Each structure stands twice: as C-alpha cells, then as structure tokens.
Amino acid sequence: MAGVDEFARALEDTPGGGVVLTSIDAISNWARGHSLWIMPMGTACCAMELIAASFSRFDFDRHGSIPRPDPRHTDVMVVAGTITKKMAPSVKLLWEQMPEPKWCVAMGNCAVSGGIFHHDTYSVIRGVDEFLPVDVYIAGCPPRPESLQDGLLRLREKVRSESISPSRRRTVEGLLPLPGGEKR
Amino acid sequence: MSAECRTVVNVGPSHPSTHGVCRVLVELDGEIVRRAEPIIGYLHRGIEKMAENRSYLQVVPLTDRLDYVGSMYANWAYCRAVERLAGIRVPERAEYIRVIVCELQRIASHMMSIGSTGADTGAFTAFMYAFNQREQVVDLFEALSGSRLTYNYVRPGGVGADLPEGWVERCREFVAQHPAAMMEIDDLLFGNVICRARTKGIGVLTPHDAIGWGASGPVARGSGVDWDLRRDDPYSVYPRLDFTVPLGERGDCYDRGRVRLWECVESCRIVTQALDQLEPGPVQAEGLPRLLAPRPGDAYDHIESARGSLGVYLVSDGSVRPYRMHVRSPAFANLALLPMLAEGHTLSDLVVVLGSLDPVFGEVDR
Numbered sequence: 001m002a003g004v005d006e007f008a009r010a011l012e013d014t015p016g017g018g019v020v021l022t023s024i025d026a027i028s029n030w031a032r033g034h035s036l037w038i039m040p041m042g043t044a045c046c047a048m049e050l051i052a053a054s055f056s057r058f059d060f061d062r063h064g065s066i067p068r069p070d071p072r073h074t075d076v077m078v079v080a081g082t083i084t085k086k087m088a089p090s091v092k093l094l095w096e097q098m099p100e101p102k103w104c105v106a107m108g109n110c111a112v113s114g115g116i117f118h119h120d121t122y123s124v125i126r127g128v129d130e131f132l133p134v135d136v137y138i139a140g141c142p143p144r145p146e147s148l149q150d151g152l153l154r155l156r157e158k159v160r161s162e163s164i165s166p167s168r169r170r171t172v173e174g175l176l177p178l179p180g181g182e183k184r
Numbered sequence: 185m186s187a188e189c190r191t192v193v194n195v196g197p198s199h200p201s202t203h204g205v206c207r208v209l210v211e212l213d214g215e216i217v218r219r220a221e222p223i224i225g226y227l228h229r230g231i232e233k234m235a236e237n238r239s240y241l242q243v244v245p246l247t248d249r250l251d252y253v254g255s256m257y258a259n260w261a262y263c264r265a266v267e268r269l270a271g272i273r274v275p276e277r278a279e280y281i282r283v284i285v286c287e288l289q290r291i292a293s294h295m296m297s298i299g300s301t302g303a304d305t306g307a308f309t310a311f312m313y314a315f316n317q318r319e320q321v322v323d324l325f326e327a328l329s330g331s332r333l334t335y336n337y338v339r340p341g342g343v344g345a346d347l348p349e350g351w352v353e354r355c356r357e358f359v360a361q362h363p364a365a366m367m368e369i370d371d372l373l374f375g376n377v378i379c380r381a382r383t384k385g386i387g388v389l390t391p392h393d394a395i396g397w398g399a400s401g402p403v404a405r406g407s408g409v410d411w412d413l414r415r416d417d418p419y420s421v422y423p424r425l426d427f428t429v430p431l432g433e434r435g436d437c438y439d440r441g442r443v444r445l446w447e448c449v450e451s452c453r454i455v456t457q458a459l460d461q462l463e464p465g466p467v468q469a470e471g472l473p474r475l476l477a478p479r480p481g482d483a484y485d486h487i488e489s490a491r492g493s494l495g496v497y498l499v500s501d502g503s504v505r506p507y508r509m510h511v512r513s514p515a516f517a518n519l520a521l522l523p524m525l526a527e528g529h530t531l532s533d534l535v536v537v538l539g540s541l542d543p544v545f546g547e548v549d550r
Contacts (some may be wrong), residue, residue, distance in 0.1 A: 043205045044546055048296075142333050
C-alpha cells in the first residue's frame with residue numbers, strides 16, 4: 001500500500017494536481033514489482049512452505065504475489081522442491097509457456113544445488129539453474145516463509161532496476177539444454 | 185480403445201489438484217472418466233539407495249523427506265527398525281514424547297488433507313481454517329526441533345532433545361482448543377451442501393477391495409475396515425492410552441474425510457493422556473555409540489502413520505551402514521486404488537478422489 005500512498009501524496013502535492021511526470025520505466029517497474037504473480041512449481045517439501053506462505057498467517061497477497069497455477073497468468077516461477085530428471089522437461093515446458101517478462105526463483109537447497117540429494121543419487125538434477133535462468137536463490141531445507149518473502153522482495157528490487165526500453169531490456173538468451181541432453 | 189470416441193487428457197505432473205507431482209493419464213468419454221492411470225516417479229530421489237551410503241544416524245534426515253507432510257512418522261518407523269535391529273531399549277519418557285509428537289503430526293497432516301478436500305470441492309475457506317490449526321502444530325514442532333517441516337527429531341534410541349520449557353503448557357493449550365476448531369471446520373466443509381454433493385457417493389471403496397488392494401489408514405477405515413496398528417499391533421505406549429478408532433460406513437470420499445476429522449479429535453485425547461502420564465527421565469538410551477554397527481540380520485517394523493501402515497525394512501551386514509533399506513509406503517498402496525475409484529465419475533471428481541486418497545509423492549516415489 002505504501003506505493004499507492006506515495007503516489008496519492010505526490011498527486012496532492014502537485015500544483016494543479018492530476019498531472020504527474022515520471023519515466024515510463026518508473027511507472028511500469030512500480031506496477032510490475034508490486035504484482036509478481038507466482039507460478040508455484042512446487043514438487044516436494046518446499047511446496048508446503050510455499051502453500052503456507054500464501055495462506056492467512058504469512059499472507060503473500062499483500063505483496064501482490066498471488067499463486068496462479070496457469071503459467072500464462074504468471075510473472076515469476078518459484079521452483080520449490082527437488083527437480084528430478086523425469087520432472088525437468090515438464091518444468092522447462094511450463095517455463096517456456098510463461099509470457100515475458102518473467103523471472104525465476106530457486107527456493108530451497110534442492111532447487112539451488114540438489115541440497116541433501118546432491119551426492120549419491122542418480123535421479124536428481126543438481127540445481128534448477130542447470131536449465132533455467134535463475135534470478136534469486138533462497139537457501140534452506142526448506143526455507144521459512146520469511147525467507148521466501150525476503151527473496152521475493154529482493155526480486156522486486158531487481159525488477160525495479162530493469163527497463164521496458166528494447167535497447168536496455170534484459171534478454172533471456174535461449175534456454176540451456178537439459179542436463180544429459182545431446183547438446184551437452 | 186473401443187469404437188466410441190475417447191479423449192486422452194493428461195492431468196499433471198504440474199497441476200494444483202494432484203497434491204504433488206502425480207501425472208494421471210485419463211481416458212474420457214465426454215466428461216466421464218473411463219480409465220485413469222497414475223504415472224508416478226516424478227519425485228523419485230533414490231532415498232532407499234542413498235541410505236546405503238549413510239551411517240544409521242545419517243539416514244534419519246533422509247526419512248524426513250519421504251513423507252514431508254508428516255515427517256515424524258518416517259523418523260519413527262525408521263528408528264523403530266534400527267532399534268529392533270540393534271536391540272536398543274528406548275527410555276519411557278522418549279516413548280511418550282514420540283507418541284505425543286506423532287499424534288500432533290497426525291493432526292497437522294490431516295489438516296492438509298481435509299483442507300485440500302475443501303479446495304478441491306470449492307470450499308476454499310475451510311482450507312484457510314485448517315491451515316491455521318496446522319500452523320499451530322508446526323510452531324510446537326519448531327520449538328522442539330528448530331525446523332518447521334523436516335524435524336530430524338526422533339532418533340535411534342530416543343528423541344533429539346527433551347521438551348523445552350513451557351512446551352507442555354503450550355501443547356495443552358493447543359489440544360484444548362482443537363476439537364472446537366474441528367467442529368467449526370466440520371460445519372464449514374462437510375456441512376456445506378456443495379461439498380456434500382461433491383463427495384458423497386463418489387469413489388466408493390468396498391471393504392473387500394480395501395483389504396484386497398492393501399489399503400490402510402483412513403482410506404481403509406473409511407470403508408469400515410476396522411484396522412489400526414496402534415490398537416491391533418500395539419507398539420510403544422499405546423496400550424496404556426484409551427482411544428477409539430473412527431470408522432466410515434459407505435467408503436466414499438465423504439467418509440474418508442470424516443474419518444480423518446474424527447481421528448484429529450481422537451489424537452487430542454491421546455495427547456492429553458500422554459501429557460498426563462509423562463514423567464521426568466532420560467530421553468535418549470544410554471551408552472549408545474555414535475556409529476551403530478548392528479549384527480548381521482534384518483528387521484521390519486511398522487507404525488500407523490497419517491496415511492496408513494508405514495513400514496521400514498532394514499538389512500544389516502554388520503557394517504556401520506545399512507545394507508538395504510526398504511520403505512513400505514501406505515501412500516503408494518492407496519494410490520493404486522485410483523483407477524478403480526475414479527472410473528465412471530466425471531473428470532472434476534477425479535481430483536476429489538485423488539485428494540481423498542491423500543497421497544504424498546515424496547513417499548510414493550521415494
């Protein structure tokens with residue numbers, strides 16, 4: 001709400017009122033940063049904390065982060081949980097279905113690096129950044145909802161530093177091949 | 185496939201109502217499900233194989249990640265198998281603490297299941313109410329173990345640490361208010377006309393099939409199969425506690441949900457009695473080496489988890505690591521019922537049936 005209040009106060013202070021001069025980047029980043037809708041890619045334990053985060057106690061709706069199961073509605077994919085070799089193509093497909101601009105948060109040690117499943121196992125991908133461009137890493141097994149909150153607020157800072165101008169736009173240069181794929 | 189026109193639809197592996205990463209291949213005739221085939225393995229992390237490269241104590245954190253909605257159960261089932269294998273006697277206070285935390289865990293786990301039944305049938309408010317109760321249990325566990333989900337609390341020979349100061353009072357406070365909260369959720373969810381219409385008569389499981397397919401826990405008890413390991417194969421200090429086993433009659437989704445609801449109320453009774461009988465003493469067996477090396481042999485032990493009878497089979501070759509660990513997962517056995525229960529119902533009922541089986545895919549895929 002703070003942003004809305006600031007906006008209203010700025011309007012009131014303006015002589016004549018109703019006219020605000022700002023850059024397009026500032027207004028679009030303000031809008032984008034405060035409505036980061038989440039694609040909950042919850043696969044394992046972290047998904048429970050992701051659910052807890054969106055419920056009444058932690059209430060992520062107040063940050064404008066609403067979980068939407070449809071990738072086409074969402075801005076940020078929160079990969080919460082272990083990604084196995086069998087699951088990875090589905091995650092990649094869902095990521096490709098999300099419209100630009102989009103961001104990716106790796107929540108929990110499994111998504112960051114494989115975590116407890118980094119060693120001695122044959123079926124786990126060691127970190128979702130092997131095939132997705134990750135913006136924010138959140139450590140923890142699983143991270144507390146407060147950590148997720150911190151991660152999303154940091155992502156908001158990152159979103160605010162970007163631009164809608166094509167010359168300054170961040171580009172996602174293709175997806176990395178899947179681990180173990182032919183291109184590797 | 186027969187001559188009639190059938191549509192094949194993929195539900196999952198990323199779907200808000202599959203309760204994890206289950207993919208169901210559904211053959212539809214209009215909106216009616218003719219065949220539903222669960223495809224599992226999307227969360228196969230090789231925990232059983234990893235256990236072969238860990239010492240006995242190091243396996244406990246891995247068991248946390250099996251059934252992540254009810255971590256205490258897998259901890260306990262594994263520790264019981266280790267204790268049987270190595271012949272460890274657990275102090276009485278530790279047994280009582282284990283019973284208390286596992287009954288609280290049952291409440292936390294059932295809150296998730298009952299709540300998601302609400303979400304599946306369009307009564308999302310009940311989910312919020314249920315989650316409030318779950319959060320309180322999670323707070324209690326956090327005070328015990330420092331973690332909200334993966335507790336690593338039940339250890340071979342006892343529990344990780346004694347109850348912190350003031351915990352018993354907080355626990356009593358929680359179980360005192362919980363039955364009333366359950367009645368409220370009962371009104372909100374199972375008193376809701378839409379929810380009743382969506383769950384009554386859907387996914388009927390006969391007692392004969394429940395036994396034949398190896399179903400256990402609330403899924404079997406919802407069909408009227410009177411089988412509860414806490415009472416029928418008593419372990420720990422359950423023989424000293426007085427509780428009843430709620431049973432369903434018709435075996436539909438409604439009965440399975442109601443059985444879970446009443447189990448929560450019974451769990452409150454058990455926790456209250458266990459807190460009354462709790463006496464000071466050690467919480468960890470004495471003289472236990474850091475590296476357990478049981479004599480060659482094997483051991484199996486099972487407990488009643490929130491999903492059914494959860495068993496762990498361990499083989500020792502005399503070294504400090506298990507030679508083989510196998511988990512008998514109730515969620516896996518219960519999930520096998522899905523094709524039979526969903527057949528003939530609509531696609532929207534499929535998610536209700538799946539939710540009523542309450543699978544956790546960490547445990548199904550292991």
